[in-house]
Amino acid sequence: MxxxxxxxxxxxxxxxxxxxxxxxxxxxxxxxxxxxxxxxxxxxxxxxxxxxxxxxxxxxxxxxxxxxxxxxxxxxxxxxxxxxxxxxxxxxxxxxxxxxxxxxxxxxxxxxxxxxxxxxxxxxxxxxxxxxxxxxxxxxxxxxPRLPDDEVFAGFGEEHGFYTAVRDKSKFKGREVVILGGGDSAVDWVLGLAEEARSLAVVHRRNEFRAMGHSVTKMRELAEEGKVNVITPYNFKSVDTDNNGHVTGVTVEDKGGAEMHLKCDRLLCLLGFxxxxxxxxxxxxxxxxxxxxxxxxxxxxxxxxxxxxxxxxxxxxxxxxxxxxxxxxxxxxxxxxxxxxxxxxxxxxxxxxxxxxxxx
Ligand SMILES: Cc1cc2nc3c(=O)[nH]c(=O)nc-3n(C[C@H](O)[C@H](O)[C@H](O)COP(=O)(O)OP(=O)(O)OC[C@H]3O[C@@H](n4cnc5c(N)ncnc54)[C@H](O)[C@@H]3O)c2cc1C
Incomplete structure (x- = not known):
C-alpha cells in the first residue's frame, strides 16, 4: 500500500x-x-x-x-x-x-x-x-426547489408525474400538464410546452406574472388561442393520486375559498428555490x-x-x-x-x- x-x-x-x-x-x-x-x-x-x-x-x-x-x-x-x-x-x-x-x-x-x-x-x-x-x-x-407543501410532496418524484424542473421535454409530450408558478421559469415553460402538451394550465397566486414582459405577452396570446389555460389568482390546495401514487389532478382555490379541480398527469412545480x-x-x-x-x-x-x-x-x-x-x-x-x-x-x-x- x-x-x-x-x-x-x-x-x-x-x-x-x-x-x-x-x-x-x-x-x-x-x-x-x-x-x-x-x-x-x-x-x-x-x-x-x-x-x-x-x-x-x-x-x-x-x-x-x-x-x-x-x-x-x-x-x-x-x-x-x-x-x-x-x-x-x-x-x-x-x-x-x-x-x-x-x-x-x-x-x-x-x-x-x-x-x-x-x-x-x-x-x-x-x-x-x-x-x-x-x-x-x-x-x-x-x-x-420550493414546494407548495413540503409534507404533502415529501416522497413525490418524477416517477409519480411530479416535476420541479424540465430536463426532458419528451416526458410532457401528449400529457395533461399543470404548471404552478408565476416567475420566469414558469412562464418560459408555458411557452416551451404549449406545443408538446395535450392540455396545459398555469396556476399563479397573483394576476400579474413576475416574468419578462414579452414572455407574458406571448403567454397571453397562447391563452387567447386556447392553447393554455391561465388560472389566477389561485393557490394550490391539494393533489389527487391514483392507487400507484401517480398524480391525477390538483385542486386549487381562490382567495374566497372557491375551489377548482384540474385534471393532470404531469404536475410541474416552478415556485423558485x-x-x-x-x-x-x-x-x-x-x-x-x-x-x-x-x-x-x-x-x-x-x-x-x-x-x-x-x-x-x-x-x-x-x-x-x-x-x-x-x-x-x-x-x-x-x-x-x-x-x-x-x-x-x-x-x-x-x-x-x-x-x-x-x-x-
Ligand atoms: C439579488 C442579488 C444581486 C446580486 N448582484 C451582484 C452583482 O451585481 N455583482 C456581484 O458581484 N455580486 C452580486 N451578488 C452576489 C453574488 O450573487 C454572489 O457573490 C455569488 O453568487 C457567490 O457565488 P458562489 O459561487 O460563491 O455561490 P452561489 O452563487 O451561492 O452558488 C453556490 C452553489 O452551491 C450549491 N450548493 C450549496 N450547498 C451545496 C451542497 N451541500 N451540495 C451541492 N450543492 C450545494 C448551491 O445550490 C448553489 O448553486 C448578488 C446577490 C444577490 C442575491
Missing amino acids: SDTTSTAVEDFVLESGEVISSDQIIDITVVGAGPAGLFTVFSAGVQEARCRVIDSMPQVGGQLTALYPEKVIYDVPGFPKVTAKDLVDRLYEQAQQFNPEIHLSETVVNVERLKHRILAVTTDRGNVHYSRSVVIAAGIGAFT KNDLGPIVEWDLRFEDSAIKVEADMQTNIPGVFAVGDIASYPQKIKLILTGFADASIAVQNCIPYIRPGKKASHVFTSVRGLPAGSK
Missing part, C-alpha cells in the same frame, strides 16, 4: 475494508456550481487536474440562476454590463473546455477524510465520490460569521478541503462574484501541491502556455 502520488493504478484499502482503485479517486471535487465553483473547474483544468462538480440545483449558476437571471451585472471585470444568465453561460462554456464530471440535482451531505489522504464526498442520492481534495463553493447554501446551509455546518469545519474560515491559501481546518466564494471567510472578505473568481484561482493553485505531494503548481499565464492538450 502506498501514497497517492504514483500515476500507476493502485488499490487502497479503506477503514471499512472496502478496496478502491486510484482511478476512482478524482483530483478535485467542487461542491457548488455557482460562479466561484464554475471558475474553480476552469482553474483546475488549466492545472490539468481531473475535476467533478456537484450542485443541488437542476442548473448551474448558483444565485445568478436561482435569484436573478435577468438582472444586469456591472461589476464583473471585462464586461461593462452583462445579464446574470449570460455570465453563467460564459462561465459554463469556459469550464466545459475540460470535460468536467457534472452532477446536478444532487446535494452533498457529508465530506469525510479517510486513510491515504482520501476524501469521501457523500450525496443525498447515496453516491460516495472519492477525491484527493475538495473545494467547497457552496455560496449561501444548497438551493432546492430556497437555500439552506444544511449539512455543511456539521462537517467539522471551523465557521466564523456564518461562513467557513479559511487561511490565505483558501484551505479550511480540514487538510485538503478548501472553500471559495461567498461561503469562505477571511479578513476583509467581500462577497462578490469577482472575489469568488480570485478565491477559486488561489484555492486551485494550493490544491495542486496537496493532491500531488512534492509538486508545485506552475503559475504560467494561459496566454503564454495556452490551454492543456485535450481541452476543447
